Amino acid sequence: MEVMFHSSSFLLPSIPADEASSTKYAIVVLNQKLPRFTPLLWEHAKLRLCADGGANRIYDELPLFFPHEDALLIRNRYKPDVIKGDMDSIRPDVLHFYLSLGTKVIDESHDQDTTDLDKCILYIRDSALKQESCRLQILATGALGGRFDHEAGNLNVLYRYPDTRIILLSDDCLIQLLPKTHRHEIQIQPSLQGPHCGLIPIGTPSAKTTTTGLQWDLTDTEMRFGGLVSTSNMVKGEKITVESDSDLLWTISIKKQDSTTP
Amino acid sequence: MEVMFHSSSFLIPTDKTSATRYAVVVLNQNLPRFTPLLWEHAKLRLCADGGANRIYDELPLFFPNEDALLIRNRYKPDVIKGDMDSIRPDVLDFYVSLGTKVIDESHDQDTTDLDKCISYIRHSTLNQESSKLQILATGALGGRFDHEAGNLNVLYRHPDTRITLLSDDCLIQLLPKTHRHEIHIQPSLLGPHCGLIPVGAPSAKTTTTGLQWDLTDTEMRFGGLVSTSNLVKRDKITVESDSDLLWTISIKKQDPTRP
Numbered sequence: 001m002e003v004m005f006h007s008s009s010f011l012l013p014s015i016p017a018d019e020a021s022s023t024k025y026a027i028v029v030l031n032q033k034l035p036r037f038t039p040l041l042w043e044h045a046k047l048r049l050c051a052d053g054g055a056n057r058i059y060d061e062l063p064l065f066f067p068h069e070d071a072l073l074i075r076n077r078y079k080p081d082v083i084k085g086d087m088d089s090i091r092p093d094v095l096h097f098y099l100s101l102g103t104k105v106i107d108e109s110h111d112q113d114t115t116d117l118d119k120c121i122l123y124i125r126d127s128a129l130k131q132e133s134c135r136l137q138i139l140a141t142g143a144l145g146g147r148f149d150h151e152a153g154n155l156n157v158l159y160r161y162p163d164t165r166i167i168l169l170s171d172d173c174l175i176q177l178l179p180k181t182h183r184h185e186i187q188i189q190p191s192l193q194g195p196h197c198g199l200i201p202i203g204t205p206s207a208k209t210t211t212t213g214l215q216w217d218l219t220d221t222e223m224r225f226g227g228l229v230s231t232s233n234m235v236k237g238e239k240i241t242v243e244s245d246s247d248l249l250w251t252i253s254i255k256k257q258d259s260t261t262p
Numbered sequence: 263m264e265v266m267f268h269s270s271s272f273l274i275p276t277d278k279t280s281a282t283r284y285a286v287v288v289l290n291q292n293l294p295r296f297t298p299l300l301w302e303h304a305k306l307r308l309c310a311d312g313g314a315n316r317i318y319d320e321l322p323l324f325f326p327n328e329d330a331l332l333i334r335n336r337y338k339p340d341v342i343k344g345d346m347d348s349i350r351p352d353v354l355d356f357y358v359s360l361g362t363k364v365i366d367e368s369h370d371q372d373t374t375d376l377d378k379c380i381s382y383i384r385h386s387t388l389n390q391e392s393s394k395l396q397i398l399a400t401g402a403l404g405g406r407f408d409h410e411a412g413n414l415n416v417l418y419r420h421p422d423t424r425i426t427l428l429s430d431d432c433l434i435q436l437l438p439k440t441h442r443h444e445i446h447i448q449p450s451l452l453g454p455h456c457g458l459i460p461v462g463a464p465s466a467k468t469t470t471t472g473l474q475w476d477l478t479d480t481e482m483r484f485g486g487l488v489s490t491s492n493l494v495k496r497d498k499i500t501v502e503s504d505s506d507l508l509w510t511i512s513i514k515k516q517d518p519t520r521p
Contacts, residue, residue, distance in 0.1 A: 115491065145404050147431045148510040149457030153490035160485055172406045198408030202461055203484025225462030226419055226506070231412035232374065247485070251407040 001243070004182040008174070010044050010139055010167075011037065011192045011254070023135045026127075028120040029054035029080070030142030030154070031089055034061045035171045037254075041139050042078055047129045050080045051116035053089030054142060055098060079103060084123055085116040115153045117143060121161055137165040144170045159203055159247060171254065178248045186213075186240040188252065195234040196253040199223065199242065206246035213240035223248075263502070266441040270433070272303050272398055272426075273451045273513070282394045285386075287379040288313035288339070289401030289413070290348055293320045294430045296513075300398050301337055306388045309339045310375035312348030313401060314357060338362060343382055344375040374412045376402060380420055396424040403429045418462055418506060430513065437507045445472075445499040445509065455512040457490040458482065458501065465505035472499035482507075 009015045010025055027045040029038070031053030039062065042048060050058055062078045063071035079101045083090065086109040099105060108119050117140060130136050143154035158166055158177040168175040174193075178184045188194055199209065205224030211217045215234035223229055223246075235252065242250065272284055273296060286304040288297070290312030298321065301307060309317055321337045322330035338360050342349065345368040358364055367378050376399060389395050402413035417425055417436040427434040437443045437458075447453055458468065464483035470476045474493035482488055482505075494511065501509065 144407065147455060147512050148403065148429075148434050148508075149432070149455060149459070149490040149492070149512075152457060152459045152461075152488060152508075152510075156484050156488045156490070162485075170407075173408070175407050196406060196408060198411060200408070200411045202411075203464065205463060225415050226421075229411060229415045231408040231415070233408070249407075249411075251411075253406050253408075 001181075001183050004179070004184050006176060006184060006186040006250075008187070008189050008193060010041060010137070011189055013040065015044060021134070023137055024129055026124045026129055026136065026138045028117065028124075028138060028140040029058055030117060030140060031057060032142035032145050033057070033171075034065075035141050035169055035254075036065070037169075038062065038141055039065055039078070041141070041169070045139065047082075047124060047127060048080050049082045049084060049120045049123065051120050052083070052085030052087055054085075054116075055080060055083050055090050055094050057142065059091075059094045059097065076101065082106060082120075082123065084108060084119050115150070115157065117154050117157050118160075121157060121164065121166065125161075125164060135165065137167065139167050139169060141169050143168040144175070155202060155249065158249070162247065169254075171256075173251050173253050175249055175251045178242055178244065178250050180244055180247050184240075184242040184250075186242070186250065188235055188238055188240065190235075190238055192255055192257075193235075193252050194255070197233050197235050197240075198251050199230040199233070199244075200249040200251065201225070201229065201246055202249050204246050206244050206248065209242065209244040209246070209248065211240065211242050213237045263440075263442050266438070266443050268435060268443060268445040268509075270446075270448055270452055272300060272396070273448060275299060282396050283388055285383045285388055285395065285397045287376060287383075287397060287399040288317055289376060289399060290316060291401035291404050292316070292430070293324075294400050294428055294513075295324070296428075297321065297400060298324055298337070300400070300428070304398065306341075306383060306386060307339045308341045308343060308379045308382065309349075310379050311342070311344030311346055313344075313375075314339060314342050314349050314353050316401065318350075318353045318356065335360065341365060341379075341382065343367060343378050374409070374416065376413050376416050377419075380416060380423065380425065384420075384423060394424065396426065398426050398428060400428050402427040403432075403434070414461060414508065417508070421506065428513075430515075432510050432512050434508055434510045437501050437503065437509050439503055439506050443499075443501040443509075445501070447494060447497055447499065447511065449494075449497055451514055451516075452494075452511050453514070454493040456492050456494050456499075457488070457510050458492070458503075459488055459490070459508040459510065460484070460505055461508050463505050465503050465507065468501065468503040468505070468507065470499065470501050472496040
């Protein structure tokens with residue numbers, strides 16, 4: 001079984017050279033409060049999308065991360081490449097501002113079958129960024145919290161694109177899909193992440209999951225809703241391995257500290 | 263198959279006629295704006311560990327024209343339970359001096375704070391009485407996702423106990439596969455956004471009535487179709503499924519429905 005490697009270098013102020021040459025990031029901002037490290041993710045990304053009301057968040061909240069700088073300067077600096085979605089949340093003044101800066105606006109209000117995050121993932125996969133011969137990693141903020149049906153729909157996006165690296169990020173944690181088709185090696189940044197973590201069998205029970213590197217490792221352990229789900233676990237080292245017969249969601253807490261603004 | 267009835271009367275200010283007895287559990291996230299209303303309905307009020315900080319700090323903010331100390335005395339938990347690693351010492355001392363029962367479960371690391379509170383309520387006299395018991399829990403969503411998942415799992419692990427998770431934005435309830443479900447909603451307070459989520463296992467066949475996009479023996483699974491961003495069309499929704507589902511509906515933003 002092939003190994004899939006996971007790293008969280010995007011949380012570092014500068015990405016190690018070997019990774020920087022092999023991984024390209026795209027960022028999608030959804031309509032919840034921006035995590036405090038959003039400027040850092042934005043700087044790492046080669047392609048920056050706002051899903052509908054996510055543009056309001058960039059407009060309103062990014063300047064708050066730079067209280068000593070002029071808001072207009074910040075808004076000009078952090079300009080999305082694309083705003084996509086059904087356009088029922090974005091404010092007219094925000095839309096006009098980014099249009100005048102040259103942001104591409106794609107109105108998908110006719111398509112009610114897919115979520116805003118779906119639409120953005122599809123755009124990124126079809127974009128030039130994906131054609132390049134390197135790993136693409138999509139970082140999405142604002143996918144958690146708020147209405148639970150929204151959150152569930154966003155978690156389902158991870159399951160529906162198991163071959164696309166998508167990471168959901170909030171101030172408190174990150175979530176990634178670990179497809180059952182691979183063994184997983186997760187490298188963590190102990191100064192930035194953990195120790196709290198979990199493995200969640202959303203969608204289907206797992207008959208056998210095995211891990212290393214956790215406080216409470218699993219050994220061919222069954223996990224299911226209604227029974228054992230690995231929550232409030234803790235990482236013990238810097239490398240975690242996971243192997244399972246079922247797709248799992250891996251989640252790890254993000255440490256509260258000074259904003260890692262570039 | 264027996265029918266299970268669901269209503270959200272706990273969101274209505276005056277509901278003296280209901281045969282349901284409520285217990286409220288407050289977990290450690292921002293208090294929803296209707297927390298005072300839930301508190302008033304409840305016969306048993308628990309704080310799970312840091313939930314006590316929330317009651318202490320945030321309840322007075324719902325009553326800005328009243329004295330904070332008066333509010334804290336009025337909204338006094340019956341019990342504070344959990345592993346006690348989040349509650350502030352000053353908050354703990356305050357409620358202990360008011361007579362709140364404090365149960366330190368720091369030795370038990372196998373169950374979540376919500377688990378511990380559910381067990382307490384199930385063993386209490388409130389559950390012995392011959393009336394329906396409904397547990398209302400705030401603060402179970404948001405924050406760390408592993409916490410949230412653990413709290414959702416509490417619903418699956420106690421399928422015969424009525425537990426409703428509440429936030430400012432929505433509520434979540436388990437619809438066990440063992441029953442047909444009739445959900446009565448208050449359109450002035452709930453909706454229209456809703457969803458049915460097969461969190462634990464796929465559903466081969468789910469059938470609904472009352473939704474904008476009803477399901478008819480429809481398969482639902484993560485990786486495929488999950489009913490999200492649906493809309494309620496009527497005041498009564500019915501659901502029947504071969505799998506346990508989570509029902510969720512949005513809560514309308516409006517003035518706090520204080521008693």
